[in-house]
Amino acid sequence: MRKYVIMGVQGSGKGTQSELLARDLDLVHISVGDIFRWHVQKHTKLGAQVRRTMNAGDLVGDDLVESVVRDRLDQHDWNFGFIIDGFPRNGRQAEFFMESYDIDAVIHLELPDAEVRRRVLSRRLCPGCGMDYNLIADRPEQEGRCDICGTELIVREDDTPEALAARLKDYHEKTKPVLDIFRRKEVVHDIDARPAPEDVQQAIRKTLDLPAYKG
Incomplete structure (x- = not known):
């Protein structure tokens, strides 16, 4: 069983790389952002709360995020493992996650802010x-x-410039320290996210000693 976390600033390709890994390795891809967007589109009570937060350019609170992640993983439909993106985003969430699950690797997609803006906008x-x-x-x-x-x-x-600027600031202040927590466990693998998606996927697999990507 493989349990991976994929991290990186918005626009770094977390969703794309997760889907490629999940498809070939029979992993369950858990995207916290997709879960929240589903609730927004379905106009649920949770969705209304998330919409207000997103409109303000803020990140959803720890308690709510942890509850959503716990509920999703409690479904136990990940027989061969999972890859989760969009979580954890700060030290508290990282500590919560490590207390509950043994992580095999953290895939960290590195992307300069200028490229993030170009992609996201x-x-x-x-x-x-x-x-x-x-x-x-x-x-x-x-x-x-x-x-x-x-x-x-x-x-x-x-995806407005204002909301993106707020998220970049929040990412650098809160999320990057999460990597330091994971680095103490020696599970972090830094991957350059600037090349084409196929090349990034190949780099991930080489680093994790997984079968080569066939396309």
Whole structure:
């Protein structure tokens, strides 16, 4: 059984790299951000709380995040292991996580802030079917329209320059110290997230001594 945490600033490719690993290794990909977005789209009570937080450019509180993560992992549908992204984001969450689970590796995707801004501010979302686009590398065939359902694409509420600046500041102040906690366990692997996704995936697998990525 493999249990991985993937960390990195927004736009570093955590979701893409997690999905590639999960698909080939039969891991369950747990994205805390996706769980919250599902609640927002379904207009649940939790979703309303998350929406208010996102609109303010803040991160969701520790108690709520820990509760969501605990509930998800308690489903025990990860027979071969899991890879979790979007958690932990600060020291308290890291301590909570290490007390509950033995982590095999922490994959840390490194990306300069300037590249983060370029990537994140180019993202678009289809509010109809949930399809993600990136105007740099994954443009829709018809500008501004989803290829799947034709709905007009929007900018995520948390992808504004102001919200991104707040998250970058929060990341550097709170999340990076988490790596120091994990480094004491000697489980952190630093990966350059600037190359193409396939090359990043190959680097991850080489570092973790996993079967090579076949594409």
